[in-house]
Amino acid sequence: MTLLPLKIGITCYPSVGGSGVLATSLGEELAQRGHEVHFISYERPFRLPEHAPRIHFHPVVINDYELFKYPDYTLPLSVRMAEVSQQCRLDILHVHYAVPHATAALLANAMLPAARRPRIITTVHGTDTTLLGNDPGYRPAIHHALTRSDVVTAVSHHLREETRRVIGYHGPIEVIHNFYVPRPPTRSAAAVRHSLGLHGETVIFHASNLRPVKRIDVLLETVARLRDREDWKLLLLAGAPFEPFARDRQRLQLTDRVIVREKVLDVEEYLQIADIGLFTSDTESFCLSLLEAMCFGCPGVSTRVGGIPEVIEAGVSGLLAPSGDVEALGGHLRRLLCNPAERRQMGAAARARARAHFSAEIIVPRYEAVYRRALELPLAGGPHD
């Protein structure tokens, strides 16, 4: 049976960050599979191609009225969602990161006649549950939004359990892991190494937004444990200013060892020269950056937190250590630095695992199945909403 293509609205944070990257890739993949995709956000997602067939972008205009101490995003977003749903006859509105996107989607549906309401799919990504879910100013709103969504998905089993525990939401949550589609780098590996002043060093790779949960202090302390004679550099792609950590880098005598690049958009340029991924987060629902590194044949050394054990098979595709355990993390790094053969073997296993479990071919059909199932459901809420 041939299934008709769907009209799908996607709302996400457009800036550098795992949930936005995932949502953008999903939209691109859906459009390539024949669906019509409408992104609704305050900015064009940074990885969204300008002229791709069946991809549209609808900006949300936010006015900064003097009478508001804080500009409001939720209401203009909900109005835009309602307009796009009505004009483009959306079947599905898929919101990534619950706050405030899921609430705005519910509000949009309440503004629409019943026949024009898209089904609402909410994907929780991490801190919407683990951080904001612990804030009494947000928790009841998140609980309400999840309860009223047609389908809720989470990016790991761990996040599903946390959403139940922290938010107290006990409805169904489908686990759909992250996926990643690398883009071909535009420069050669040799050109990138040259631009970074690298010679034969092994490259330890880290990319994140440097928020406290990423434990950049632990990351720097870990590499500081490596013996001097080992030939390595840490390449740190920072989605936020590195300046607050510059003193630590100096104190630990790492100035020559740590290369920082801020606000990098073309992450693949650097991933292609990475040898070992290093991730030291206190919590992580999945860790898309770790998967990105795995796709480039890079074994990960990481903390055993959150959903990370669902991504790495410890001892096969990477090595895990307890949260904050600088000694253990440093030991793992040293092991991979000193054993290139083992490193390459684990890297190959990491790449194979990424392909087998976290590729677009595996993950995107799972979202399509969720959409088709949601369309079979009676409209959530009903006309009284």
Ligand code: GMT
């Ligand atoms: O890691 C961040 O702080 C960014 C955050 C986001 O919302 O963009 O990432 C979250 O979503 C990613 C995509 O699902 C996950 O891979 C990250 O693990 C998750 N971050 C946390 O749980 C801290």
